[in-house]
Amino acid sequence: MLQVVPGSGRGxxxxxxxxxxxxxxxxxxLRALTALDYENPEHRRGFSFRVQVSDVTGNSWQDRHHVDSAWVNLTLVDANDNPPTLAAHHVYRTLxxxxPTGTRLATFTAYDLDGAGETNMTYLVSAASDPGGKFRVDETGTVWxxxxxxxxxNAAHTVLMWAVDDGVPPRTATATLSVSNGVFE
Ligand SMILES: [Ca+2]
Ligand SMILES: [Ca+2]
Structure with a gap:
């Protein structure tokens, strides 16, 4: 018979x-009874506990001649299972x-649960949505x-912007900036 030793260690x-x-x-x-999640700080610390085996059945876990045990140390590896979350998805500006050039238009800062919240985000403006090259997004997600x-x-511009996380493979969130030189119709 086999068991995870009750109270033997973390998890x-x-x-x-x-x-x-x-x-x-x-x-x-060894089977996990619940889903394991690197984004859970408690799970991220890892698990360490003892397991036991006995070659006789019955209540004999104290019998040193029939019981052996081992430590199990488990560490979770982060997977890129969360897409970035944007502070805004669609911003409208009338200008x-x-x-003047250099005007700040919108901020689309993204957050990502993966990497314990330390994801390096890359922001991109879709060149196809900005053929005139009039918009630029910086490393904080601010569009200028x-x-x-x-x-x-061109009385109106619809600029597509991406926030891309640093996972493998990467995940992406999309935002839109609509700029009108007059009034939105
Ligand atoms: Ca992610
Ligand atoms: Ca993750």
């Missing part, structure tokens, strides 16, 4: 040791066409006007 109650099915060979299988607006050539 012991989350695991169960099961004997193999017939023909499965000697030993047992006079003489708005870097080109002059001209109502006669």
């Amino acid at each position: 012991w109650e989350r695991f169960q040791l099961e004997g193999r099915q017939e023909g499965g060979g000697p030993g047992g299988d 006079p066409e003489d708005t 006007l870097v080109g002059g607006l001209d109502r006669e050539t």
Whole structure:
């Protein structure tokens, strides 16, 4: 018989040791009873507990001649299972066409639960949505006007922006900035 030793260490109650099915060979299988989540600070600390095996059935865990034990130390590895979360998804700005370059237009700062909240985010403006190169996003997710607006050539701009996390593979969140040189219709 097999058991996770009750009270033996951090997280012991989350695991169960099961004997193999017939023909499965000697030993047992350690099974998690609940989902494990790196984003849970308690789980992130890892688990450390003892397991025991006995070659006789019955209440004989104290019998040194029939019981052996081992420590199990488990460390979770972070997976990129969360997409970035943006502070805003769609911002509308109405600007006079003489708005100077260098004007701050919007901030789309993203947060990510992965990496214990220490994700390095990359922000990008879709070149296809900004053919004139009038908008730039910096490393904080703030979008700046870097080109002059001209109502006669283009009265409105719909700029697509991405926040990309540093996971493998990366995950992305999308935001839109709508800029009008007049009034939104
Ligand atoms: Ca992520
Ligand atoms: Ca994660």
